[in-house]
Amino acid sequence: MNAPVMPSKLDPQPAAPSPALALPLAEWWPVLVGLLALFVPTFYHLFTGVWRTEEQAHGPIILALSLWLGWRNLPRAVAAPRPAPWGGFTLLLIGLLLHILGGSQEIVSLEIAAFILILGALVLIKFGRPALAVLWFSFFFMLFMIPLPGSLVSMLTMPMKMAVSYVVEHLLYAAGLPIARAGVILQVGQYQLLVADACAGLQTFLTLEALGLFYLNVVRHTSALRNVLLALLIIPISFTANVIRVMVLTLITYHFGDAAGQGFLHGFAGMVLFISALLLILALDSLLQLFVKWKRAGVTP
Numbered sequence: 126m127n128a129p130v131m132p133s134k135l136d137p138q139p140a141a142p143s144p145a146l147a148l149p150l151a152e153w154w155p156v157l158v159g160l161l162a163l164f165v166p167t168f169y170h171l172f173t174g175v176w177r178t179e180e181q182a183h184g185p186i187i188l189a190l191s192l193w194l195g196w197r198n199l200p201r202a203v204a205a206p207r208p209a210p211w212g213g214f215t216l217l218l219i220g221l222l223l224h225i226l227g228g229s230q231e232i233v234s235l236e237i238a239a240f241i242l243i244l245g246a247l248v249l250i251k252f253g254r255p256a257l258a259v260l261w262f263s264f265f266f267m268l269f270m271i272p273l274p275g276s277l278v279s280m281l282t283m284p285m286k287m288a289v290s291y292v293v294e295h296l297l298y299a300a301g302l303p304i305a306r307a308g309v310i311l312q313v314g315q316y317q318l319l320v321a322d323a324c325a326g327l328q329t330f331l332t333l334e335a336l337g338l339f340y341l342n343v344v345r346h347t348s349a350l351r352n353v354l355l356a357l358l359i360i361p362i363s364f365t366a367n368v369i370r371v372m373v374l375t376l377i378t379y380h381f382g383d384a385a386g387q388g389f390l391h392g393f394a395g396m397v398l399f400i401s402a403l404l405l406i407l408a409l410d411s412l413l414q415l416f417v418k419w420k421r422a423g424v425t426p
Contacts, residue, residue, distance in 0.1 A: 156247060160243070163224060163243070164236075164240055166228075167224075167228070167233075167236045167237075167240065170233070171184060171233065171237075172185070174233075175233055175272060181272055183269070183332040183335070184270045187266065187267065187269045187270045187335060188267070188270060190266065190339055191263050191264075191266045191267045191270075192263075194262060194263040194266065194339075194342065195260055195263035198259050198260055198263070199260075201259050202248070202252060202255075202256035202257075202259040202260050203251075203252050203256060205255065206251065206252040206253060206256065207252070207253035207254070207255055208249075208250060208251060208252065208253050209249045209250070209253045209254055210249075210250050212249050212254075213246045213247070213248075213249030213250030213251075214246070214250065215246075216242055216243075216245055216246035216249060217242075217243060217246035217247070217250070219242055220238075220239045220240075220241075220242030220243035220245075220246055221239070221243070223235045223236075223238055223239035223242065224236060224239035224240075224243070227239060233272060234271050234272055234273075234274075237267075237270050237271045238271060240267075241264055241267045241268070244264065245257060245264055248260060262342050266335065266338070266339065266342075269331060269332070269334075269335040273331075283309075285330065285364075285367075286309045286320045287308070287309060288364070289320060289364070289367050289368055289371055290306055290308070290309045290310075290311060290320045290371070291306065292368050293311065293320075293368055293371045293372050293375060294306040294311060296368070296372065297313070297372065297375060297376075302314075302375075302376075302379065304375070311371075311375060313375050313378065313379045314379050316378050316379065316382075316383055318374065318375060318378060320371055330363045330364075330367070333359070333362070333363035333366055333367075333399075333402045334359055334360070334363060336399065336402055336403065336406075337355070337356070337359035337362065337363070337402075337406055338356070338359070340403075340406055340410075341355060341356060344410075348417045350417060350420070351410075351413045351414065351416075351417050354413055354416075355406070355409065355410055355413055358409050359406070362402055362405045362406055362409065363402065365401075365402075365405060366399075366401045366402035366405065369401045370401070
């Protein structure tokens with residue numbers, strides 16, 4: 126008679142399947158088909174329409190980052206499901222009505238809002254409020270995809286463009302450039318530059334705010350003081366990054382001509398905007414880290 130083989134402590138034990146991977150495909154493929162049927166036309170119109178404009182070009186980036194954040198937190202969200210069908214189906218009905226209204230009236234903001242609500246409704250129906258609490262930032266982050274009403278954008282954008290133009294004029298004049306300003310029009314040498322909405326408008330500020338909030342969510346500092354200070358500093362960081370972008374475009378135009386300023390290098394200046402914003406966030410975060418360490422150590426900085 127053979128003795129039973131006892132498992133060795135050194136034998137590798139099979140890893141428990143990830144909750145995200147344990148979701149039954151047979152249960153989810155009708156949901157995926159329904160989502161595709163509802164929203165493939167919506168996102169086709171977004172990618173071929175409003176998301177091709179310079180003001181809304183951040184939309185696909187926000188969508189990709191939101192879905193990545195949701196997938197990253199999905200195992201934790203579905204670990205202990207407590208379905209909430211009543212709340213979920215109510216939210217689903219509201220989302221479907223918004224989708225019908227937005228699609229019939231060609232109101233893209235309503236279609237995007239419907240997408241967010243329907244995804245949230247599915248989470249409630251299948252996994253409940255605890256899962257929605259885990260995934261809340263992913264849904265909140267998607268709100269930055271929604272284009273704001275044109276009247277609100279126009280009302281708030283002009284003061285921002287005036288402020289950016291004013292700072293750029295004084296900084297470049299102090300650096301010795303022949304520059305003057307009339308409203309939001311900069312005259313540098315023989316060239317005139319209009320500070321457009323895409324360079325210093327409300328949507329650009331909101332995009333940079335989204336970048337800062339995404340950074341905060343990913344790093345997840347344990348210090349509440351550090352999180353609050355960094356969140357507040359995102360506003361001046363966004364303004365500074367816009368100033369840097371307009372200065373770069375002005376210098377390109379002054380040294381290389383109007384064609385260079387409006388061509389490939391104009392798009393390059395847009396990359397400078399986000400790179401400079403990210404570097405400013407990292408630099409200020411490092412300074413705040415030192416400040417928090419000093420505060421914990423009881424040393425006055």
